[in-house]
Amino acid sequence: MNFKTALLAGAVGAVLxxxxxxxxxxxxxxxxxxxxxxxxxxxxxxxxxxxxxxxxGQLEGVQANAEGGQELTVRGADGQLRAVPLGGIRQEGADVVVAYTKAEYDAAAPIAGAAPAPAATPAPSSDPAADPTTADPSSTMTDPADPATTADPMAPPTDSTQPQG
Known part of the structure; x- marks a missing residue:
């Protein structure tokens, strides 16, 4: 094989x-x-x-609908959980946007058997006596003992019936 044939075969191989x-x-x-x-x-x-x-409202999760498709479960301001179709779904930042209007959402029936909205955490009381964690600590503490009147724990016991001498 001569040089031209080898060069041509290499070029054909590279192209293929x-x-x-x-x-x-x-x-x-x-x-x-x-x-x-x-x-x-x-x-x-x-x-x-x-x-x-x-x-x-706030997204709770996703569920299957009667047709076998999926839909969002959304808890509205009224505390009711309703299904929202996925039509036109997209994400804008942390929010989920759907092509379902507020009027359509309000007209939809609440999901039967859905758990009620979680109760809000009660606000702290402004009355310190009502909350034991904020009560005045001096009202529950005892005064420290007077060291002059307390017995020395290291001293031997004394018998009060014998005269001190």
Whole structure:
């Protein structure tokens, strides 16, 4: 094999090796326009769920509906838990945005058997006597003992019936 043949065979091999990669790069833009990129959502319980006309409530979770699809469970300001369809769902910061209006949410029936809203933590009392943790500590403490009147624990016991001499 002479030098020209070897050089030509090497060039053909390089072109054939690169051809599949070049074909993929040429087809890649057509694939991107055909299928939109999927968005990743982080559905965190407690996140605010908003519709196009305002806040619907706080996200509790996700459940399956009667058709087998999924829907959000959202607790509104009234404390009721209602289902919200996933239509138009997207994330804006920490909030979850859906294409479900406040009027549609308010008209939806509450989820039967849902646990009631958790009770709010009571505010601390402004009356210190009502809260034992903030009561005046001097009212429960005893006065320290007078060292002159207390017995020395290291001294031998004395018998009060015998005269001191």
């Amino acid at each position: 090796t690169a051809a599949p990669a070049l074909a993929q790069e040429a087809a890649a833009p057509a694939q991107e326009t055909a299928a939109p990129a999927q968005q990743s959502l982080q559905l965190t319980p407690g996140a605010t769920v908003r519709g196009p006309d305002g806040a619907l």
